[in-house]
Amino acid sequence: MSLLYASNDWYPVADAACLARGPRKTRLLGTDLEVLGPFDDPVVTDMGGRRFPVQVRYDHLWTTIGDDPRPLFDIPEADEPGRRHVPCGVVRVKCSPLRAVENFLDIAHFPFVHTGILGAEPHTEVATYKAEIREDADEVWATNISFYQPQAAKSAAGGITTRYEYRVPAPTAAVLYKTCPPRPKAMDVIAIFVQPRSETDCDVWPWMALYDDTTGFADLAQFQQEIFLQDRSILENQRPVKLPLDPKLEIPTRADLTSIAYRRWLKRRGAYYGALTDQT
Amino acid sequence: MSDFTLYTYVLSASCYKVRLMAALLGVPYDSVAVNFYPGFEHRSEAMLALNPSGTLPILRAGDLVLTETQAMLGWLATNHDRTGRWYPAADPVLGPQVLQWLGFAARLTGSAGLARLHAILDWPVDGEAVRKAALKDLRELELLLTDRVLAGRTWLVGDHPTIADIACFPHAALSPDAGLEHDGFPAIRNWLYAVRSLPGFVTMPGIHELLELREPADPQ
Amino acid sequence: MPSMPVGLSRDLPPKRVMRASVGGQDIVVWRASNGDIAAWDNRCPHRGMALSHGFVRGNALACLYHGWHYEQSGRCSYIPAHPDLDPPATIHTTRFGVTERDGVIWVDTSGTAKPGMLTESLDALRSLIAEASETAVVAACLRTPFEGTMPRPSDSSLYALGTIRLALLMNPLGPSRTQVTVLTSTGLSLQTRHALSRWCETLRRNAEASGTGDA
Numbered sequence: 001m002s003l004l005y006a007s008n009d010w011y012p013v014a015d016a017a018c019l020a021r022g023p024r025k026t027r028l029l030g031t032d033l034e035v036l037g038p039f040d041d042p043v044v045t046d047m048g049g050r051r052f053p054v055q056v057r058y059d060h061l062w063t064t065i066g067d068d069p070r071p072l073f074d075i076p077e078a079d080e081p082g083r084r085h086v087p088c089g090v091v092r093v094k095c096s097p098l099r100a101v102e103n104f105l106d107i108a109h110f111p112f113v114h115t116g117i118l119g120a121e122p123h124t125e126v127a128t129y130k131a132e133i134r135e136d137a138d139e140v141w142a143t144n145i146s147f148y149q150p151q152a153a154k155s156a157a158g159g160i161t162t163r164y165e166y167r168v169p170a171p172t173a174a175v176l177y178k179t180c181p182p183r184p185k186a187m188d189v190i191a192i193f194v195q196p197r198s199e200t201d202c203d204v205w206p207w208m209a210l211y212d213d214t215t216g217f218a219d220l221a222q223f224q225q226e227i228f229l230q231d232r233s234i235l236e237n238q239r240p241v242k243l244p245l246d247p248k249l250e251i252p253t254r255a256d257l258t259s260i261a262y263r264r265w266l267k268r269r270g271a272y273y274g275a276l277t278d279q280t
Numbered sequence: 281m282s283d284f285t286l287y288t289y290v291l292s293a294s295c296y297k298v299r300l301m302a303a304l305l306g307v308p309y310d311s312v313a314v315n316f317y318p319g320f321e322h323r324s325e326a327m328l329a330l331n332p333s334g335t336l337p338i339l340r341a342g343d344l345v346l347t348e349t350q351a352m353l354g355w356l357a358t359n360h361d362r363t364g365r366w367y368p369a370a371d372p373v374l375g376p377q378v379l380q381w382l383g384f385a386a387r388l389t390g391s392a393g394l395a396r397l398h399a400i401l402d403w404p405v406d407g408e409a410v411r412k413a414a415l416k417d418l419r420e421l422e423l424l425l426t427d428r429v430l431a432g433r434t435w436l437v438g439d440h441p442t443i444a445d446i447a448c449f450p451h452a453a454l455s456p457d458a459g460l461e462h463d464g465f466p467a468i469r470n471w472l473y474a475v476r477s478l479p480g481f482v483t484m485p486g487i488h489e490l491l492e493l494r495e496p497a498d499p500q
Numbered sequence: 501m502p503s504m505p506v507g508l509s510r511d512l513p514p515k516r517v518m519r520a521s522v523g524g525q526d527i528v529v530w531r532a533s534n535g536d537i538a539a540w541d542n543r544c545p546h547r548g549m550a551l552s553h554g555f556v557r558g559n560a561l562a563c564l565y566h567g568w569h570y571e572q573s574g575r576c577s578y579i580p581a582h583p584d585l586d587p588p589a590t591i592h593t594t595r596f597g598v599t600e601r602d603g604v605i606w607v608d609t610s611g612t613a614k615p616g617m618l619t620e621s622l623d624a625l626r627s628l629i630a631e632a633s634e635t636a637v638v639a640a641c642l643r644t645p646f647e648g649t650m651p652r653p654s655d656s657s658l659y660a661l662g663t664i665r666l667a668l669l670m671n672p673l674g675p676s677r678t679q680v681t682v683l684t685s686t687g688l689s690l691q692t693r694h695a696l697s698r699w700c701e702t703l704r705r706n707a708e709a710s711g712t713g714d715a
Contacts, residue, residue, distance in 0.1 A: 429510075461519070464627075
């Protein structure tokens with residue numbers, strides 16, 4: 001049931017860097033796949049040779065194993081001129097794909113998990129912000145978030161108060177819009193695209209579209225990799241492994257509005273792959 | 281005024297050994313981020329010209345280029361530690377003991393280090409084999425650290441932390457990244473804590489800062 | 501579920517945290533600044549993070565994920581995201597029985613911890629985990645000589661190794677996984693203790709070799 005729903009989304013399975021080194025054997029929703037380059041004319045098959053549809057978007061190769069897939073979400077900022085695109089490679093994590101997304105949406109952990117970068121004591125208070133399910137787009141949005149950050153981005157010269165907006169366009173993808181230090185009127189775009197290998201392990205593809213003309217690619221990618229690897233230690237140590245959608249096991253506070261909305265939205269959609277409910 | 285340049289990758293435990301040693305000794309340096317992953321830049325023509333073995337880190341100080349991590353630790357201690365305690369090379373007992381541990385550190389890189397790269401970045405190695413080797417090496421480290429604990433000692437060699445501790449620390453600390461928890465290794469756990477408590481200690485992803493040492497109202 | 505030995509007091513100084521397991525239950529054991537020890541379900545009720553990754557401030561254990569502080573009673577005392585909030589009493593950890601005796605930490609998940617009785621005073625040697633069943637460890641002990649002498653069982657958990665007495669306290673972690681906490685008679689030389697530590701390695705090798713390898 002949850003697998004059927006999950007199969008009708010598009011998921012990342014490769015980027016140009018990995019296909020340049022050869023075919024990629026991988027796993028999506030429990031199905032073993034092989035991804036063959038070149039990146040501009042790729043082929044995705046299962047072990048029996050059955051082909052799946054592909055599309056290249058946001059510097060990644062996406063595929064779907066469903067018969068009636070929902071369209072891949074749109075991130076219009078990806079096409080804005082002047083933005084540097086930074087695909088950061090893939091990191092494997094033994095966690096539920098939904099836990100990976102929820103962690104990305106959380107800010108109260110910044111002073112403790114990303115100490116000195118995205119947050120620092122004593123600046124731990126999370127002021128009230130707005131989280132909602134936008135019915136027209138059927139997406140979760142969190143807005144009006146602000147947080148003090150010692151090193152908000154590679155391009156930041158010192159500590160600043162950062163503005164954040166989060167958007168969840170699909171159960172296993174999340175997009176962050178945050179203050180862009182070199183261009184105060186614009187927002188940097190940072191996303192994670194999660195490839196669920198199974199309900200309890202996933203490959204995470206972080207990606208960014210930034211306004212930063214001075215920092216080298218390696219520095220930009222490694223800034224994001226450092227932050228994600230700090231989260232990995234948390235993600236592999238949460239129990240239960242699957243994300244509980246019923247509120248009995250885990251206690252949220254007002255700082256968790258986005259997570260509360262995300263869990264409610266998943267339940268409403270029947271997006272149970274990687275989740276724990278009374279039914280799973 | 282920087283004393284050296286380090287070609288580095290933020291997720292590399294080997295690079296971190298050098299960054300940590302430099303931080304503990306208070307040595308300023310310039311960092312050049314190499315796109316080890318996803319770009320495999322360490323295998324580019326330019327990087328291979330600098331280091332034919334295609335590894336990171338690479339340390340450059342004037343005309344000197346070092347490509348073995350343990351040698352970099354020795355260079356830092358010899359050139360920047362006036363106390364001589366971080367690398368007591370001239371001591372007839374402590375000196376060889378440090379060298380012995382540097383050899384062990386290289387073994388750990390090949391077992392626990394590869395197990396971690398396999399678990400995190402799907403590195404093309406036999407995951408089961410490296411994990412088995414890592415477990416064996418961790419058990420050896422636990423045994424030898426237990427000897428030290430029973431003798432009332434904290435550090436691997438002598439009475440002061442040495443480059444031996446720094447060389448072995450990262451891969452031991454990061455073994456949980458590959459699912460090798462420290463539950464059965466109390467001596468390792470306590471030694472890791474001692475290293476993390478050193479003044480000037482810096483972290484890397486997977487090795488957490490000791491937030492207990494910081495009072496909440498402390499300025500950053 | 502009887503009380504189980506989960507480690508040595510020596511390996512948990514004040515302000516330190518460790519992870520343990522009793523009967524399949526994941527446990528955090530920690531010691532406050534005042535020296536008091538506590539054992540809880542290893543899970544923060546906020547978002548399920550392992551509390552064994554946490555840090556001690558004063559006499560409270562803070563979760564690494566969002567810094568929620570829990571005092572020794574198990575009650576949440578501080579939520580950094582809401583510094584002015586007095587956390588409701590409903591936010592608390594699940595506590596287990598814990599006590600220390602003979603330098604060993606004992607945890608009981610069903611009530612007050614009652615340590616196994618030892619008939620004599622012993623020194624803590626070390627605690628280790630073997631990928632072998634408790635039965636395999638006991639059997640291996642009886643065929644692993646120490647300096648030419650074969651261990652003879654004397655009392656429950658106790659073995660005689662010539663003039664040396666040895667206690668092997670078992671905590672089964674699974675059908676083929678056992679935590680073994682080893683104590684020895686007092687007054688042994690450092691050299692002998694080092695040798696006994698190596699005997700533990702041989703014991704483990706023998707216990708693991710005898711298993712079918714089926715974890």
